Amino acid sequence: MVKRRLKEHVIDREWCKGCGICVHFCPRHVLELDEQEKAFAARPQDCICCLLCELRCPDLAIEVITEELQTESATKEQTE
Amino acid sequence: MSAGLKFVQGNEACVEAALYAGLQFYAGYPITPSSEIAEHLAVRLPRVGGTFLQLEDEIASICAIIGASLTGCKVMTATSGPGFSLMQEGLGYAIMAEIPCVIVNVMRGGPSTGLPTCPSQGDICQARWGAHGDHAIIALTASTLQDVFEITVHAFNTAETYRTPVILLLDEVVGHMREKLVVPEAGAIATVDRLKTSLKLGMDYHPYLPREDGRLPMSDFGGQHRYNVTGLFHDMWGFPTQEPSMVHGLLRHLVDKIANNADSICRYKEYYLEDAHIVLISYGGSARSALHVVENRRVRGERLGLLELQTIWPFPYSVVESKCANARYIVVVEMNMGQVTRAVKRAVAHPDRVVLANRIDGVFITPTDIRNILRLIQGKGV
Amino acid sequence: MPFKDYLRKRFFPHIWCPGCGHGIVLGCLLRAIEQLAIGKNDVVMVSGIGCSSRICGYVDFHTLHTLHGRALAFATGVKMSVPRLNVIVPMGDGDALAIGGNHFIHAARRNIAMTAIVMNNRTYGMTGGQYSPLSCHGDFATNAPYGNIDHDFDVVELARAAGATFVARSTTFHARQTTEIIRKAIAHPGFAVVEVLSQCPTYYGRKNKQGGAAEMMEWYRDNTTPVGSKAKQQNPTLIERGIFVQDAGKPEYCCEYKKLVERARRGAS
Numbered sequence: 001m002v003k004r005r006l007k008e009h010v011i012d013r014e015w016c017k018g019c020g021i022c023v024h025f026c027p028r029h030v031l032e033l034d035e036q037e038k039a040f041a042a043r044p045q046d047c048i049c050c051l052l053c054e055l056r057c058p059d060l061a062i063e064v065i066t067e068e069l070q071t072e073s074a075t076k077e078q079t080e
Numbered sequence: 081m082s083a084g085l086k087f088v089q090g091n092e093a094c095v096e097a098a099l100y101a102g103l104q105f106y107a108g109y110p111i112t113p114s115s116e117i118a119e120h121l122a123v124r125l126p127r128v129g130g131t132f133l134q135l136e137d138e139i140a141s142i143c144a145i146i147g148a149s150l151t152g153c154k155v156m157t158a159t160s161g162p163g164f165s166l167m168q169e170g171l172g173y174a175i176m177a178e179i180p181c182v183i184v185n186v187m188r189g190g191p192s193t194g195l196p197t198c199p200s201q202g203d204i205c206q207a208r209w210g211a212h213g214d215h216a217i218i219a220l221t222a223s224t225l226q227d228v229f230e231i232t233v234h235a236f237n238t239a240e241t242y243r244t245p246v247i248l249l250l251d252e253v254v255g256h257m258r259e260k261l262v263v264p265e266a267g268a269i270a271t272v273d274r275l276k277t278s279l280k281l282g283m284d285y286h287p288y289l290p291r292e293d294g295r296l297p298m299s300d301f302g303g304q305h306r307y308n309v310t311g312l313f314h315d316m317w318g319f320p321t322q323e324p325s326m327v328h329g330l331l332r333h334l335v336d337k338i339a340n341n342a343d344s345i346c347r348y349k350e351y352y353l354e355d356a357h358i359v360l361i362s363y364g365g366s367a368r369s370a371l372h373v374v375e376n377r378r379v380r381g382e383r384l385g386l387l388e389l390q391t392i393w394p395f396p397y398s399v400v401e402s403k404c405a406n407a408r409y410i411v412v413v414e415m416n417m418g419q420v421t422r423a424v425k426r427a428v429a430h431p432d433r434v435v436l437a438n439r440i441d442g443v444f445i446t447p448t449d450i451r452n453i454l455r456l457i458q459g460k461g462v
Numbered sequence: 463m464p465f466k467d468y469l470r471k472r473f474f475p476h477i478w479c480p481g482c483g484h485g486i487v488l489g490c491l492l493r494a495i496e497q498l499a500i501g502k503n504d505v506v507m508v509s510g511i512g513c514s515s516r517i518c519g520y521v522d523f524h525t526l527h528t529l530h531g532r533a534l535a536f537a538t539g540v541k542m543s544v545p546r547l548n549v550i551v552p553m554g555d556g557d558a559l560a561i562g563g564n565h566f567i568h569a570a571r572r573n574i575a576m577t578a579i580v581m582n583n584r585t586y587g588m589t590g591g592q593y594s595p596l597s598c599h600g601d602f603a604t605n606a607p608y609g610n611i612d613h614d615f616d617v618v619e620l621a622r623a624a625g626a627t628f629v630a631r632s633t634t635f636h637a638r639q640t641t642e643i644i645r646k647a648i649a650h651p652g653f654a655v656v657e658v659l660s661q662c663p664t665y666y667g668r669k670n671k672q673g674g675a676a677e678m679m680e681w682y683r684d685n686t687t688p689v690g691s692k693a694k695q696q697n698p699t700l701i702e703r704g705i706f707v708q709d710a711g712k713p714e715y716c717c718e719y720k721k722l723v724e725r726a727r728r729g730a731s
Contacts, residue, residue, distance in 0.1 A: 015474050019481030019663075024676035055493075055637035058485030058675070059475060060466065105543060126726035131542050131719065136568040140535035143528065147508070147539025150526065155539075173529055301506055301524045302544045308519060310527035319473075319519060320527075 004049045004066040009041040015061035022053035022062060083265045090254040091116035091158075093225040093261050094184060097232030098156050099124060100263070101271050105148040105155040107133040107141040109163060112196045113252040114186035117158040138163035142170030142183065149179045150309065152274060152300035154236060158184035161203055162193060164210070171245055172211035173311045175334060178288070178296055180239040180274070182232075184248045186255040187364075189442045198442030199252035201364055204419035207247045208393050214331060216338035218345055219247040219393040223367040225261040228254060230269065231347065231390055237272040238345055242337050243296050249392060251415065253365035253444050274298055277305065288330075289316040294337045338394055347390035348399055352378055356385030358454070359404050360437075361424055362413035363389040365444065370413040372447045373454070384454075392420065400427040409457050410434045415445055465489070465496040470522050477516055479587075481675025483634035483660030487581050488517055490637055490658075491552070494645035505548045508537040510562060513587040513662075514554035523550075531562030534569040537576055545716035548648060549576040555596035556586045559615050563595070570624035573652045574715035578626075579644065580617055580655065583662035591665025602669040617657040618706050627652035629707035633659040633682035636703065643705060652714050659686075659701075 009031070018037030031053060032042040039062065041047070047064070054062045088096070095117055098106075106125055108118045118134065125132040131148065135141045138159050145155035159167060164185045174181050187203045189195025194202075207219040218238055222231040232248060239246040277297035279285045285305040290296050299305035308318040313327045321327070338345065351374055353359065362370035367388040377384045387403050389396065404410050404424075410433055412421040418436045425431035437453040439445040455461060469492070478484050495505065505523035509515035511530035518525040524547075528536045533551045541549045558566050558580045569578070585603060586592040593603035593610045596617070601610045621629045628650040632640040640658055647654035661667060661678035672678050687693040689704035 012474075015476075017475065017480035019675045021481060021676050021679065025679070052637070055489065055641070056486055056634065056679070057489070058478065058480075058482055058634075060469070060485060060489050061475075063466075105539070107539065123726075126723045127730040129723055129727075133538070133542060135535065135538070136564050139532060140538070140565055140568070143532045143535035144539035144542070147526065147536035148543040149539075151540055151543040153543050169529055170532070301526070301540060302503070302547050304503060306502060306522060306524050308525045308527060310518075311529060312527070 003069040005069050006044060006047040006049050007065040007067050009044060009047070010063040010065060011039050011041070012061040013038045015059045017059050019058060021056050021058065025056060026053055083263045086261045086263060087258060088225065088261050089116060089256060089258050090225055090228055090250060091186065091256070092120050093228040094158075094232050094248070094250065095120040095124065096261070096263055097229040098182070098236065099128065100229070100266070100269070101233045101236035102154045102273070103156050103236070104130045104153040105145060106131070106157065107135050107144040107148070108157045108159065109135060109138045109141050111138075111160045111163045113188055113255050114158045114160045114184060116255070117184060117186070138166040139170065142167040142174070142181070145181050146170060146174050146177070146179045149181050150301040152298075154180070154240070154274075156182040156184065158186065160186050160188045160196075161190040164203060164206065168210040172213065172215070174245040175211060175215045175217070176311050177309050178243040178334070179245070180243050181245045182235045182239055182248060183245055184250060187249060187251045195442040197252070199365055199415055199444050200440075200442065201249070201251050201366065201415040202419070203249060204392060204416060207249055214335065216335045217247065217393050218242070218244060218338060218391070219249050220347065220391055221249040221364045222390055223254060223364055223388060225257070225259050227390065229261060229263070233269050233271060234347060237270070240272045240274055241295070242341065243298070244338065249364065251365045257365075276300070279305065286316040287318050288314060290333060290337070294333070294340070342394040342396070345391055345394060346396045346399060348396060349388040349390065350403065351386040351388070353385035353387060353403055355383050356407060357383040358385070358409045358411060358457070359407040360384065360386045360411045360413055360450070361389065361400065361420070362386065363392060363420065366413045366415055369445050369447050369450055373450045376447070389420070395423045395427070397423075397427040400424055401429070404428045408433065411437050411450070411453060411457070413437045413445060413450055415439055463496060465492040468492045468495060468502065468522055470520055473520055476520055478513060479664040481661065481663045482513070483583060483658075483662070483675070484514055484517065484581055486634040486637055487552070487579065487640065487658050487660055488520065490640040491550070491579065491644055492521070493641045494648060497641070497645050498648060500548055500648075504546070505550060506537070506540050508533045508540065508549060508551050510553055510557040511588070512554035512557045513583075514552055514557060514581040517552045531557055531560070532565065533557070534562065534565040534576075534578065538569060538574060541574055541576055542716060542719065545575070550579070550648065551576055552579045552581060554586075555580060555582045555584060556594040559617065559620070560595045567620070567624040570621055570626040570653050570655065572715040573625060573627055573712050575650070575652055577644070577647045577654045577656065580657045581660045582617065582657050583660045583666055584614075585662050585666040587662050587665055591662075591669060604665065604669065617655065621655040622707050625653070626655045627707060627709040627712050628654035628705070630655070630705040631657040631659070631701070631703045633679070633686055633703060634661060635679040635682040636686075639703070646705065646708070650708070651710055652712060
């Protein structure tokens with residue numbers, strides 16, 4: 001499997017209803033709910049890009065943008 | 081079946097007409113006295129590439145034809161009282177979602193399982209108000225096999241024109257009666273095809289935005305326009321709404337598209353009405369006995385006439401009113417406890433002159449039954 | 463096409479409660495369709511009534527939101543008319559197995575190629591949390607204050623017995639597996655049933671003291687096991703998940719009808 005590196009967590013604050021599923025199940029405790037009960041990446045540096053938060057978000061509000069840990073051209077292709 | 085003279089059963093005449101009108105999809109559940117419609121279509125539809133399905137019940141049957149209609153097919157189901165009761169839910173859906181379909185109800189005695197093999201005309205009011213909520217409905221009927229043919233084609237044409245379910249109310253006598261039928265040449269009776277949208281791919285198609293004439297051009301499911309269909313009140317894209325003006329507008333549209341076109345939907349036949357002192361009003365099988373009485377009395381010089389209704393709903397109030405304007409008595413001949421009589425009384429200037437001649441015992445109403453009522457009216461005793 | 467391009471985004475955020483599992487099922491379903499690279503015009507989604515049925519409004523396919531329990535009957539009409547379409551029928555547990563139970567077993571019996579997804583939250587959410595045919599014996603509900611005395615259906619066994627040729631179960635916790643199963647179900651040439659255990663924290667979870675959405679998903683994690691696992695032998699109360707039936711050999715209904723038409727036409731000529 002190709003290794004991937006996080007670019008960013010894109011979280012749609014309009015769509016997020018603050019259920020906390022992503023926070024609860026994140027294996028590295030990357031995510032938290034803010035004072036408005038919206039998810040945000042508090043510790044993005046710890047993200048291992050498992051994508052479970054994205055897959056389990058019932059609001060379809062999270063998108064984990066990643067890039068391949070490879071040559072530059074391959075990285076470009078993947079993110080396009 | 082080729083054009084020409086046939087000797088067939090009423091249910092078979094209905095099948096011939098449905099195929100003539102372009103029926104492509106039938107789903108149903110066996111029930112007396114409508115089953116011959118399914119049996120004949122099971123033979124005929126596959127031969128023309130159409131679909132015949134027997135499903136698990138009448139609920140599934142009406143739902144399946146609605147689904148098929150959405151893909152662009154002309155569709156039909158057939159049933160009788162108990163099955164018609166089960167279909168009310170789907171009927172309401174087809175009204176709300178404006179899906180063309182034809183529902184044949186070969187009426188038998190009710191309520192409940194009632195008299196499965198006996199004639200009745202007891203579902204007239206159920207056809208009108210069986211589905212919940214305010215709505216308009218089209219219900220047609222016929223008394224001869226030739227008329228069954230023409231009215232069945234009319235049912236399909238009307239369903240397609242107004243994008244609405246049309247109920248064909250036959251009765252056990254008409255459904256099971258055998259007599260001659262002349263199947264017309266293709267094209268001799270005009271058939272109406274689905275009005276399709278001409279909007280090209282990429283243009284904003286509004287499935288529920290009526291044209292000025294009230295008609296809705298349709299895009300087939302599976303085609304290039306994607307939209308939503310729902311039984312909820314909806315906007316012009318088909319998405320649910322509770323916005324009061326849209327709810328009001330849609331309900332008015334559903335009722336007005338039929339009410340405003342009642343004249344073109346209305347079919348009737350008249351016999352000796354010009355100078356009639358006594359006007360008989362009848363429909364379906366009962367109209368055959370009524371016509372027999374009228375023709376016999378005319379020979380004796382009595383001024384009787386018959387108005388035979390072929391469109392029951394929307395009720396032809398103005399036709400009944402004008403045809404009965406000079407009548408001393410109006411006798412409604414039907415096989416129920418006065419379901420059309422009630423509407424006739426609302427239509428005429430003197431409701432007290434409207435009399436019911438009926439039978440409700442599962443026996444076909446005969447000329448003698450009608451003559452007995454006439455004797456009473458004419459003061460001749462029982 | 464990114465799976466979010468299948469959404470009618472203008473209707474988001476959706477109407478489901480915070481933590482409702484149905485949104486996870488929606489995500490899995492759309493990822494499965496994305497993986498199969500199916501075009502929007504080639505999918506008809508037919509739903510009934512209930513929380514689950516609102517899924518139709520959110521997806522940019524041909525969508526048919528029908529009557530309570532009747533989705534499979536409408537879908538049968540669509541599929542028989544245009545067999546090339548991918549017909550997907552998301553249903554709730556009451557929708558599919560109480561009011562729609564008869565349509566469910568008969569669609570399975572015919573083996574008509576469509577994908578039935580039972581989003582099982584063991585309750586009627588839309589009407590306020592009443593007990594459903596998939597509520598367990600002893601469960602509590604807004605109208606089962608003294609405990610539910612009904613027994614629940616096992617969707618997998620029911621679908622198998624009724625003749626479905628693809629039968630699977632997953633949960634919202636196992637989102638990757640759910641996506642994979644739905645993908646296989648859509649590709650399956652017959653009637654496919656996928657039960658997805660989907661949490662209703664608002665009613666079922668609250669009434670049965672199962673905690674919030676995350677705790678309910680933990681319950682799915684801890685109380686399910688892959689089909690055929692040793693764990694099931696040791697602990698029979700575990701719920702198995704995975705693919706139970708996958709039989710591409712049984713004749714499919716639309717194909718059989720096509721052959722029937724050919725026979726009828728030969729006989730007529």
